[in-house]
Amino acid sequence: MKAVHFGAGNIGRGFVGLLLHDAGYEVVFADVNAELIDALNAAPSYEVHEVGDGGSDRTVTGYRAVNSATNENELIAEIQTADVVTTAVGPNILKFVAPVIARALALRDSGLPPLAVMACENAINATDLLRTEIQSSVAPEQWEALAPRAVFANTAVDRIVPGQDPAAGIDVTVEAFYEWVIESGPFGDALPEIPGATFVDALGPYIERKLFTVNTGHATAAYYGFAAGIDKISDVLANSGVADAVRHVLEETSALLVVKHGIDAEVQREYREKILTRFANPHLPDTVQRVGRQPLRKLSRNERFISPAAELAERGLSHTALLDAIGKALGFEVADDEQSTEMQGLLAELSAEEFVERVSGLAPEHPLYAGLVAVVREHQK
Ligand SMILES: NC(=O)c1ccc[n+]([C@@H]2O[C@H](COP(=O)([O-])OP(=O)(O)OC[C@H]3O[C@@H](n4cnc5c(N)ncnc54)[C@H](O)[C@@H]3O)[C@@H](O)[C@H]2O)c1
Numbered sequence: 001m002k003a004v005h006f007g008a009g010n011i012g013r014g015f016v017g018l019l020l021h022d023a024g025y026e027v028v029f030a031d032v033n034a035e036l037i038d039a040l041n042a043a044p045s046y047e048v049h050e051v052g053d054g055g056s057d058r059t060v061t062g063y064r065a066v067n068s069a070t071n072e073n074e075l076i077a078e079i080q081t082a083d084v085v086t087t088a089v090g091p092n093i094l095k096f097v098a099p100v101i102a103r104a105l106a107l108r109d110s111g112l113p114p115l116a117v118m119a120c121e122n123a124i125n126a127t128d129l130l131r132t133e134i135q136s137s138v139a140p141e142q143w144e145a146l147a148p149r150a151v152f153a154n155t156a157v158d159r160i161v162p163g164q165d166p167a168a169g170i171d172v173t174v175e176a177f178y179e180w181v182i183e184s185g186p187f188g189d190a191l192p193e194i195p196g197a198t199f200v201d202a203l204g205p206y207i208e209r210k211l212f213t214v215n216t217g218h219a220t221a222a223y224y225g226f227a228a229g230i231d232k233i234s235d236v237l238a239n240s241g242v243a244d245a246v247r248h249v250l251e252e253t254s255a256l257l258v259v260k261h262g263i264d265a266e267v268q269r270e271y272r273e274k275i276l277t278r279f280a281n282p283h284l285p286d287t288v289q290r291v292g293r294q295p296l297r298k299l300s301r302n303e304r305f306i307s308p309a310a311e312l313a314e315r316g317l318s319h320t321a322l323l324d325a326i327g328k329a330l331g332f333e334v335a336d337d338e339q340s341t342e343m344q345g346l347l348a349e350l351s352a353e354e355f356v357e358r359v360s361g362l363a364p365e366h367p368l369y370a371g372l373v374a375v376v377r378e379h380q381k
């Protein structure tokens with residue numbers, strides 16, 4: 001079995017690549033980082049260090065790596081005969097990896113089983129987005145021929161993999177916890193063999209629970225931590241004021257998840273307590289800069305703040321802690337985070353109403369709109 005994985009970064013090496021390797025796949029990493037590709041190809045193995053309770057050291061072997069920026073033909077040949085394609089490049093990058101997948105599908109032997117394509121990004125229905133990008137990269141009549149050659153399944157991935165110490169080379173430090181949930185429907189009876197993954201009929205509740213608990217809580221900690229001048233995420237959680245703010249936010253998103261998806265309130269309470277423990281893992285060198293990265297993406301309509309806050313507002317439920325966290329997000333500014341500087345520019349140039357419409361995509365008639373405008377206006381004072 002062969003898997004081609006786009007994005008040999010933190011989650012690519014520390015989670016998706018590891019689980020595919022454990023499942024018996026020959027893993028081919030594709031990345032645009034030439035130095036990383038060379039380092040992977042120069043070593044016969046790399047280590048995944050799981051830190052915290054229950055962690056152990058794991059070794060990944062039998063992989064190879066292709067530079068997708070310079071070796072497109074080699075990559076196409078690999079995808080043509082692969083069983084699985086996964087991505088962990090960031091949702092905004094999917095449009096760049098789509099054309100090469102389309103070209104490989106066009107050359108794929110139609111007698112082969114369909115290629116299983118799964119985007120492992122922090123976004124709702126990221127694989128649907130990837131499929132749309134692949135489809136729009138070819139002519140409509142060509143898509144009819146290509147579509148049966150692939151199966152597209154959405155997934156939810158959860159493992160905290162911080163930025164890595166450059167001195168560690170290609171080895172990766174990760175938390176011990178992981179969860180990979182994949183929708184089963186698209187595969188019919190032919191589920192990919194990935195023992196470390198859980199296949200479910202309906203992914204919606206899983207991805208929303210993950211994004212609106214783990215990622216909403218994480219981003220809240222990052223933006224409050226940044227405002228307080230704290231660098232390490234575990235130190236942020238040690239600040240009782242910030243820890244309370246994160247708890248309040250997660251109580252609000254939990255109320256939505258319980259009412260919307262019928263998740264048991266006690267089960268959800270335990271889930272969020274476990275997540276707070278994960279954030280506080282002192283062995284994990286995670287930073288507010290990484291967790292808060294790309295704030296414009298995080299403040300967009302279907303993401304971890306606006307989506308739950310909008311639905312809470314629509315249902316007449318409390319969302320004040322989320323609005324406070326959004327206010328903190330507006331203060332995020334990190335020199336090498338382009339979106340954070342772009343956001344500061346927008347805050348300086350646009351009215352509060354224009355900023356809300358541009359960034360969150362909410363219309364003036366939405367019940368969250370006025371509250372959001374007030375938060376932005378307060379920040380601009
Ligand atoms: N790190 C985590 O804790 C974590 C956990 C769950 C999900 N995720 C999600 O996984 C994705 C990747 O996150 P990460 O933390 O691993 O980021 P990362 O920056 O460590 O890795 C991304 C990799 O993608 C590569 N890349 C960029 N453009 C590319 C292209 N056009 N083709 C091929 N490779 C390309 C980069 O060079 C980099 O190596 C994001 O969507 C993130 O939300 C991350």
Ligand SMILES: O=P(O)(O)OC[C@@H](O)[C@@H](O)[C@H](O)[C@H](O)CO
Nearest residue numbers: 122157158159160161215218291
């Ligand atoms: O990757 P992002 O930028 O969407 O979010 C940053 C972190 O919250 C995220 O990477 C978490 O570590 C991860 O989602 C845990 O499963």
